[in-house]
Structure formats: C-alpha cells, structure tokens
Amino acid sequence: MHQLFRLVLGQKDLSRAGDLFSLDDSEIEDSLTEALEQIKIISSSSDYQTNNNDQAVVEICITRITTAIRETESIEKHAKALVGLWDSCLEHNLRPSGKDEDTPHAKIASDIMSCILQNYNRLPVMVLAIPIAVKFLHRGNKELCRNMSNYLSLAAITNADLLADHTEVIVKSILQGNAMLLRVLPAVYEKQPQPINRHLIELLALMSQLEQPEQSHLLQLLHVAAKRKQLEYTCFAPGASPELEDTQIETRGWLEGRSRKGFWNVPMCLHSED
Numbered sequence: 001m002h003q004l005f006r007l008v009l010g011q012k013d014l015s016r017a018g019d020l021f022s023l024d025d026s027e028i029e030d031s032l033t034e035a036l037e038q039i040k041i042i043s044s045s046s047d048y049q050t051n052n053n054d055q056a057v058v059e060i061c062i063t064r065i066t067t068a069i070r071e072t073e074s075i076e077k078h079a080k081a082l083v084g085l086w087d088s089c090l091e092h093n094l095r096p097s098g099k100d101e102d103t104p105h106a107k108i109a110s111d112i113m114s115c116i117l118q119n120y121n122r123l124p125v126m127v128l129a130i131p132i133a134v135k136f137l138h139r140g141n142k143e144l145c146r147n148m149s150n151y152l153s154l155a156a157i158t159n160a161d162l163l164a165d166h167t168e169v170i171v172k173s174i175l176q177g178n179a180m181l182l183r184v185l186p187a188v189y190e191k192q193p194q195p196i197n198r199h200l201i202e203l204l205a206l207m208s209q210l211e212q213p214e215q216s217h218l219l220q221l222l223h224v225a226a227k228r229k230q231l232e233y234t235c236f237a238p239g240a241s242p243e244l245e246d247t248q249i250e251t252r253g254w255l256e257g258r259s260r261k262g263f264w265n266v267p268m269c270l271h272s273e274d
Contacts, residue, residue, distance in 0.1 A: 001038070002031040009038045009061060014053050017060040025068040032065050032074070036081035039065075040088050043108060049092070055104050062108065066115040075119050083128045086112045090132070095140040106141050113144075117151035126159045134166040137173040137181075145173070149180040156187040164191035171199050179210055182217040186224050193228065200225065 001009075005028065008017045020028070028035075039058050048054055069075050069082070085108065092105040102110065117133065119125045133155075136148050152170075156163050163170070167188050174181050182203075189196050196203070207218060 001034040002028050004028075005031050005035045005038075005061070008057060009035060009042065012042065012054050012057050014057050014060075017057050020061065020064040025071040028064075028068055029072045029074055032068060032078045033081040035061060035065055036078065036085050040081075040085045043085070043105065044088055044091070049104050055107075058104075059107065059111070062111050066111065069115060075115070076122060076124050079116070079125045079128050082112060082116060083132055086116065086129075087132045090135055090139065094136070094144065096143075102141070102143075106144055109136065110144055110147065113147060113151065117148075117155065120151065120155040121158055123159070126155060126162055130155060130159065130162045130166070134163075134169045137169060137178065138176075145178060146180065149173075149178055152181065153183045156184045160187040160191055164188040167192040168195040171195055171203070174206075175199065175202055179206065179214045182210075182214050182221070186217065186220045189221060189224050189228075193225070196221070197225070 002023070004016065004020060004023065007013055008020065039061055042048065042054055043058055045051075045054070065078075069078055075082075089105040089109040089112075093103050094106040094109065096102055096106070113133075116125065116129045130152075133148055133152060137145050139145075152163065163184060167185075170181050170184055170188070174185075185196060185203075203218065203221070207215060210218065
C-alpha cells in the first residue's frame, strides 16, 4: 500500500488525508484494494459510529479511491474489495437518525454505490454487485433505496438475467411503495415470470396511485404477460377482499378508459395464472 495511505489509514491521521489528492491516480492505483480492505476494518470497529475523526478519514479516503478507480478505469480490478466494503455496511444500522441524517454506514454505502453501479455494462462487476444491491432495498433508508432503484433500472437493460434471480425481492419493494422499480419488471419477466404472476393482481391494484411513467411500465408488463398467455381475460381476481375488489374495479375502469383512447386493446378483466 502506498506510504501515504498507510499513514492516513494506519494512524487515522485526518491532518494528512487531504494530501492523498496531491498524488497521481496512477501512483496509487495498485494500493486501492488494500486501502479498501483497511477501510472495512476501520468502519467495522465498535466505536466507528461515534468516532468523528475516523468517519472523516474514511469519507476522504473513499472519495479519493473512487475517483482513482474512475480515472484509471480499474473497477474490475478492485470490484471485489469495493463490493466487500459495500456489503459490510449491511451489517450496521442504515436508517436515518433525526432530521433524516444518514448514519455513518449509510454514507459509506451511498458514496460507493455510484462508483459500482455506474458500471452496469460490465458483467463481472454486476455479478458481484447486484446480489448486494438488492439487499439495500429493505433496509429502511428511503434515499438510499431510491438511488439504488435508479441504478437497478439501468442495470436491467443489460443484466436482466442477474436481476431475475431477485425478482421476488424487487416485487415486494414495489408493493411497499417503491414504484420506480416497475420499470425493471418487463425485462425480468421473460426470465422469471412466476414471482410476478403471483403478485400480478396486487400490482394492478397500484395502477390508480401511480404517476404516468410508472403506469406505462405497468402496462408494458401486462403486455409482456399477455404475450406469454399468462393472463386469461375472463375475470378480475375472484374472491378478493372488499377493499381489493374496490381497487380492482377502479383499476379496471382506468384500463377501460385507456382502451377507449387506443392505449390498451385487450379485454379488461384480468385473471393471473401461475
């Protein structure tokens, strides 16, 4: 590891941390994996969440490391260590404290996220990252979840196979209010239709609550499901609870309105078949 990284991380020397930015990216590139592993040790210590000095050192070092990774295009070389640090954040509290202030480990996760997931077109990186990324969807941090959903939507363009393994988690996140992930479902449906079919009526019940872009993604999903003959147009969820029946009637009315305007051209009573 470069001697300056060794000094800053070994002694947690905040006064020298800024000097890392005076070094050329190429000068420190070989040290980045080892530096990430040292950061993981520091951030996993029992007093990290209350140690402002250590948090500041880690924040500066992560910024320097992610900048060097981008500039040297060495993400694949350091992905294992970077994702390992990211994964370690899941072992700690990520829920915002008062005034929506992120916890120390939520800050680390957020700082690392873009460096990893902006490389959604690099398969070796996504193989490591996606199984970890989906875990952040249910950790009680809305901002982290929102940003993660944006990146997962991009990842679905070229990595539908990898995301399909986590379809159930994605659907549950949508049903809990994360409508942004609806754009992922048409891509993963072709690979993993069963988890979506099981929840299709519940997804339809969201229709009237959605903004127009999310409505379009849900309609696209219905189109894909219809093409695969997973929908039988005879009824709209028999035996549903009164509350769900009311929502289904409202949703059916919305779909029929779209049909009259030429946006939707199939019978409006939908029944999901597993």
